[in-house]
Structures are given as structure tokens and as C-alpha cells.
Amino acid sequence: MKCLLWLQAFAKLAIAVTSSQIPLREDESVSAFSVFQSDVSPDHSIRIKRQNATLCDTPVDQYTGWLDVGRKHLFFWYFKSETATKNARSEPLALWLTGGPGGSSMLGMLQELGPCLINEHGNGTVYNPYGWNKETALIFVDQPAGVGFSYLDEGEPLPGDSFTAAADMHLFLQLFVSQVFPEHAKGPLVITGESYAGHYLPALGAQIVSQNVLYPKRAQVPLKSLAIGNGYVSPLDTSFGYWETLCTTNPGVEKPIFNETRCEIMAANLPRCLEVAKVCYDHPDPAICQAAETVCLTGVINFYDGESGKGGRNRFDITAPCDIDDFCYANTGLIQDYLNLESSFSALSIPKQIKNFTVGSNVIARAFELTNDLGISLIPQVQYLLASQIDILIYQGNLDLACNTAGAKRWTASMPWKGQAAFTSLDLKPWKSEKDGKEVVAGKFKEVNVKMVDGDEKKTRFALVTIDGSGHMVPQDQPEIALDMLIRWMNGKSFD
Numbered sequence: 109m110k111c112l113l114w115l116q117a118f119a120k121l122a123i124a125v126t127s128s129q130i131p132l133r134e135d136e137s138v139s140a141f142s143v144f145q146s147d148v149s150p151d152h153s154i155r156i157k158r159q160n161a162t163l164c165d166t167p168v169d170q171y172t173g174w175l176d177v178g179r180k181h182l183f184f185w186y187f188k189s190e191t192a193t194k195n196a197r198s199e200p201l202a203l204w205l206t207g208g209p210g211g212s213s214m215l216g217m218l219q220e221l222g223p224c225l226i227n228e229h230g231n232g233t234v235y236n237p238y239g240w241n242k243e244t245a246l247i248f249v250d251q252p253a254g255v256g257f258s259y260l261d262e263g264e265p266l267p268g269d270s271f272t273a274a275a276d277m278h279l280f281l282q283l284f285v286s287q288v289f290p291e292h293a294k295g296p297l298v299i300t301g302e303s304y305a306g307h308y309l310p311a312l313g314a315q316i317v318s319q320n321v322l323y324p325k326r327a328q329v330p331l332k333s334l335a336i337g338n339g340y341v342s343p344l345d346t347s348f349g350y351w352e353t354l355c356t357t358n359p360g361v362e363k364p365i366f367n368e369t370r371c372e373i374m375a376a377n378l379p380r381c382l383e384v385a386k387v388c389y390d391h392p393d394p395a396i397c398q399a400a401e402t403v404c405l406t407g408v409i410n411f412y413d414g415e416s417g418k419g420g421r422n423r424f425d426i427t428a429p430c431d432i433d434d435f436c437y438a439n440t441g442l443i444q445d446y447l448n449l450e451s452s453f454s455a456l457s458i459p460k461q462i463k464n465f466t467v468g469s470n471v472i473a474r475a476f477e478l479t480n481d482l483g484i485s486l487i488p489q490v491q492y493l494l495a496s497q498i499d500i501l502i503y504q505g506n507l508d509l510a511c512n513t514a515g516a517k518r519w520t521a522s523m524p525w526k527g528q529a530a531f532t533s534l535d536l537k538p539w540k541s542e543k544d545g546k547e548v549v550a551g552k553f554k555e556v557n558v559k560m561v562d563g564d565e566k567k568t569r570f571a572l573v574t575i576d577g578s579g580h581m582v583p584q585d586q587p588e589i590a591l592d593m594l595i596r597w598m599n600g601k602s603f604d
Contacts, residue, residue: 141173141457144287148326151178152279154288156186163455165233166223168192168241172456175280179264182280183257185214186247186289187223190239200244200598201285201292205251205277205312207303207340209270209481210472212256212465213248214447216301219439221583221590222248230442231449238587240594245292247284251277251308254472257447259462268475270311270486277308278315278329286327295330298598302581303511306339307481310489317496333499333569335597338511338580341502342485342519344385347404349515351378353426354412359506359513360576365426370411377407388483397483412509423510425579437581440467487523494525497560499569501597505578505585506551513574520572527558527570539573539603541589550589551575553603573603 146152156173164170169188174181192199204221206213218226221240224233240246250256252267253276260266267273285292299309316329340346355364355371364371384400405413416423422430430436446452447465458465476482493500502520504513521532536552543550555571573593578585596603 144283146279146283147287148282149279152176152283154280154283156288157457159455163233163452164217164222164224165235166239166241168223170223174258175276175283177253177276177279179261180253180267180276181259181261182253182276183250184247184280184284185217187239187241187245189241189243189245190223191243192245196291198294199291200295201289201297202240202244202246202594202598203281203297203299203301204240204246204248205299205301205305205308207301207305207308208255208468208473209252209304209307209476210255210469211304212250212467213301214250214256214443214465215440215467216583217248218443218446219437219584220581221587222246226439226442226446228442230445232446236587238583238591240583240591242591243595244298244598245289249277249280252472254475255469256467257456257458257462257465259459266472266475268479269481270307270476271315273308274311274315277312278319281316281329282319282327285329293327293330296332296598297330298333298335299331300335300337300594302337302339304340306336306341306511307484307486309334309336309339310341310486310493313493313498314489317493317498331498333501333597334493335501335503335594337503337582338505338508339502339516340511341490342487342515343483344382344389344485345515345519345522346511347381347385347408347515348378348518349512350408350412350509351375352514353509353512359426361427361507366411374408374411381408385483388480389485392480392484394478394480394483397480401483422579423508424581425507425585426509427507428579437584443467485519487519491523491525494527494558494568494570495560497564497566497568501569501571501573503573503575503582503593505575505580505582507578507585508580510580516572520570525570526560527556527568530556530558531570536572536574537604541592543586543588548589549576550586550593555603569600571597571603 141155141157144154153176156171159170171186204216206216223239223241225236227234250258252273253260316331320328351374354366381404384403388397388400415421417434422428422436432438444467504516506513534554536554538549539553541550551574553573557567557569560568575582583590
């Protein structure tokens with residue numbers, strides 16, 4: 109029941125590089141590392157250096173570095189907003205996490221929504237007019253440690269679940285907004301991502317909220333909302349969505365992808381798949397959940413996924429062939445080649461212990477599989493966040509099978525919470541956006557605004573938004589519409 113399959117294992121990593129504590133140098137086009145030590149723990153610090161536009165073609169200020177969490181080291185790439193003003197006291201921030209588990213967020217940055225995108229030759233970048241830093245600062249983090257340019261010291265155990273990853277990411281954000289860029293201390297912060305970020309983001313959001321409550325005198329992370337794209341929130345519902353995605357025209361296709369015979373077999377097998385998946389939810393033992401995964405794979409998922417990959421079907425866009433590899437995106441290899449250039453390693457000051465960059469870590473993916481993180485639902489964390497007055501956007505490219513719209517519709521409707529009755533009473537209705545200078549129907553949506561706390565007039569927003577003509581990676585397939593969606597969401601504007 110994996111939502112995403114990644115390409116290559118990341119090389120074994122070793123020891124960190126250290127720097128002395130010096131102030132952040134705003135006046136240099138490329139700087140040496142500055143170090144910011146946590147006020148809470150001597151084991152936590154951030155190394156950061158300024159970058160020019162050589163690696164990423166954008167006019168805004170940009171910085172790279174690592175969070176050192178003891179023996180774990182998380183790589184990040186940060187961009188100021190195109191509308192940022194000098195010495196602003198407050199500025200919104202968006203955090204992007206690519207899924208996997210084991211996927212580098214450099215994919216999101218250079219292939220989808222970053223200020224720059226990989227060029228067609230894989231030897232440089234081009235400016236992205238639809239980068240998500242138009243009205244907000246934007247940060248990409250390779251996480252958990254062991255993914256992309258993030259690494260662990262020798263002997264450090266691999267992170268194997270979303271909650272361990274969330275604890276490290278909370279420490280990063282706490283230090284980043286309080287000491288490195290204090291203009292983000294008051295927020296708002298939106299945490300966003302796609303695919304397995306449907307696990308990462310609810311876990312991280314819950315960690316942020318709980319730590320803010322438990323330690324009110326420590327630096328607070330100003331979380332405002334989540335925006336989960338084609339997210340792997342509920343494995344059971346993702347499996348359920350295979351039939352509707354392949355056997356109806358609901359995704360926006362002229363005729364169903366599968367013929368009647370295959371659809372009848374899948375329909376007959378689906379109840380058993382859902383039954384054993386529910387047992388896994390109730391008793392999340394790895395052996396039970398791996399057995400449930402086998403039932404769903406053989407009875408439902410592999411009817412399509414077994415024929416996917418190079419030269420076959422595309423699980424990330426059911427209307428497109430897969431000509432490259434299991435991931436089906438040509439730019440993925442270009443990004444990997446570009447970040448492995450000697451000039452890239454030099455500009456980023458990559459520690460010599462890191463031998464090469466890979467877009468995905470099979471080692472981390474396997475670690476998550478062994479703990480059964482892949483088999484659990486993160487709906488309880490979504491419920492906790494809504495109860496804590498955190499706004500949540502679920503957005504879906506309709507042509508994706510891996511993390512399909514049908515599954516998202518099912519879990520968002522069946523999830524018990526104070527706004528469930530109001531949400532389920534609504535029908536999805538069209539929303540419009542601008543594309544190529546024309547107003548178009550972008551997809552469908554429904555949203556509610558609910559008072560979650562008695563005596564508090566603040567309303568919490570929960571929205572499901574679909575995007576037509578898009579697969580798994582909405583910002584890549586529909587960049588102009590995706591940017592409009594984000595800006596509306598962050599500015600509190602309805603999709604109506």
C-alpha cells in the first residue's frame with residue numbers, strides 16, 4: 109500500500125562539519141557558514157550560508173545549511189519571498205516536504221514549485237514564474253536524516269517513523285524562526301508537501317501544537333495551517349480509491365482505464381482488502397499489517413501497479429505512459445545529475461563524507477517499512493489539529509492513482525470531528541482559476557469554517573480541493589493554478 113516508490117538508495121554517510129559561531133552575513137553574495145546555537149539544547153544548532161543565483165536562478169535572497177540535531181543533520185534550502193520588504197518584522201513562511209518515505213525535497217524545489225527549476229539539459233536552472241515564494245518565504249528540507257543531502261553520523265540509528273522525523277523537524281523550525289530568521293516568529297507558518305507528506309505533515313503539525321502547549325515559555329512555532337497534496341493520509345482509503353479511479357470516468361477521463369472484467373475482479377476483492385486493512389489500523393503490529401498489505405496488493409493494487417514502470421503504466425498519471433523508470437518523471441534524473449556536479453557540491457559546501465546525492469533513499473524507505481509506519485492512518489493527528497484550531501487543506505490532482513482523489517474524498521467524509529456533519533452535507537462544486545490569461549474551471553471543492561472551541565469565535569477551516577488535468581505532482585502539472593490555490597489558502601480566501 110505504498111503511495112510512492114523512489115529510485116535509488118542514498119550512500120552511507122558519516123561525520124558532520126563544524127563551524128564557529130558568527131553572525132549571519134547579509135551583505136555578501138556568498139557567505140561562510142554562520143552558526144546559531146539553540147537556547148534549549150547544546151546538541152542543537154543551525155549552520156547556514158548565503159547563496160547567490162549560480163545554483164538556483166532567482167533574484168531573491170537564498171540560504172542553505174544544516175540543522176545539527178545531535179548526531180543527525182538535516183539539509184535545508186531557504187528562499188525569501190519575492191514581495192519581502194527589508195527589515196520586515198513579520199513574514200509568512202511555507203515549509204515543503206517531499207514524500208517517499210525517503211524522497212528528497214529537492215524534487216519539489218527543482219521540479220515543481222521552487223523559485224527555479226532544472227533546465228532541459230540538467231546542467232543549470234531557469235527562473236520559475238510560478239514559484240511558491242511569490243508571497244511567502246519558502247523552505248525545503250531533506251528529511252528524515254539520511255535523505256538527500258541530510259545525513260547521520262556513523263553509528264546513529266536510522267529514523268524509521270513519521271513521529272521521530274516530526275520531533276527533529278520541530279526542533280529545526282523552533283530554532284529557525286526564533287533565532288535565525290525571527291521575522292517568521294509570529295508567522296503565519298503553513299507546512300505543505302505531497303504524497304507521503306500525508307504522514308509527515310499531520311505528525312509534524314501535532315508535534316508542533318503539543319510542544320507549544322507543553323512548553324509555553326520556549327520559542328513557539330507559529331503554525332497556522334497544513335496543505336497536503338495527494339497525501340498518503342489513510343492507506344485503507346487509498347486502496348479503496350483504486351476501483352473508482354480505474355473503473356469510472358470520475359478522474360476526468362473519457363472512458364474507464366480498466367475493462368469490465370478487471371473491475372469486477374477488483375470489486376470482489378476490495379471488501380477483503382478493507383477488512384484486513386481495518387485490522388491493521390486497530391492492531392498496528394508489523395506482521396499483521398504486512399499481511400494486510402499483501403492481501404490488498406494481490407487483490408487490488410497490483411492489477412495496475414504490477415504493469416506500471418518503464419514501458420508500462422503510470423501510477424502517478426493514469427492518462428500518461430511511463431517512459432523513464434518506476435518514477436516516470438524525466439526531470440528526476442536531471443536533478444540528481446545536477447546536484448552531483450562538482451560545482452554544486454562546492455557551492456553547497458557538502459561535507460566530504462557525503463559521496464553523492466540521490467533523489468530517494470531505499471534505506472530510509474525500508475526503515476519505515478520495518479516499523480509499519482506505512483500501514484498506519486494519520487487521521488487521528490488530523491483530528492487533533494482541527495480540534496486545536498489549525499486549518500487544513502487537502503488538495504488532489506485527479507489523475508493520480510497512487511494517492512487518489514477517491515480515497516481522499518472517502519476519508520475526509522468519514523472522519524469524525526465537530527465539522528463532519530457540515531462537511532459531508534456539502535457537494536463538491538466547481539472552482540475557477542486563471543490559466544494562460546483565461547478563466548478556467550480548475551476542479552471542484554468544498555470547505556467549511558467551524559468554531560472548534562466553546563467560547564472562542566475563531567473558526568477553523570477544512571477544505572478539499574481537486575485539480576483537473578493533474579496527476580500526483582500538482583505544482584508541476586498545473587503550476588499557475590497551484591500557485592493561485594496556495595495564495596488563496598494562505599490569504600484566507602474562499603475557493604468559491
